[in-house]
Amino acid sequence: MKAYSTDLRQKVIDAYKNQEGSQRNLASRFSVSLTFIQKLLKRYRSSGTVEPKAHGGGNTAKLSSEQMALVVVLVEEDNDAILVELCERLKERTGVKVSRSTMGRITQKLNLTRKKKHCTPAKNTQNEFKNSEQSIGQPLAQSC
Known part of the structure; x- marks a missing residue:
């Protein structure tokens, strides 16, 4: 406030x-x-003054600027990684352990998006319901 x-x-x-x-x-x-x-x-x-007191500060940042740059590199290497995986990779490379929520705040602060790859069923050229050759129970081909 x-x-x-x-x-x-x-x-x-x-x-x-x-x-x-x-x-x-x-x-x-x-x-x-x-x-x-x-x-x-x-x-x-x-x-004798009515000036507001100076802000008391807050917690110091958990990661240095070099470590923040490493987070950017980690996300660029594998943007499909979940936050827990990013935490583990950061710990492996720097030895600094951060929580999942801290990693989420860091990625938000750095405006990093982690887009997931979605597997979708392959498009058939024929209507699946009219295709009498395909038997029920066979899995559809998927492309990832």
Whole structure:
């Protein structure tokens, strides 16, 4: 979720200073939570600023840029591979173990598609129902 704008924060502080209502009234007036008002006032009193805090970060990436490039190569080598197979191949080459869901997020981030080969029955030139020579129970020829 994005932080509330500095303009909104300053309006809340100004309204509170001008005693335009209680904290609950200000929360409903500005369509924010009561907790936001309380934390904003506490921050303003302690530091004198209404600026939002810096983003705390997040988890570091599991794979380096070289390993991400290897994922691209793995998908290009065999675009028919499922995510679990890609995880195993990545582990064999780099020693880094990632989960299936992590591999899915990586392939999405890299905009990689894994198109599957589909086996379809071979097209017959004659209508199958009218063909009296073909006996029931014989498998149809397939092309892959």
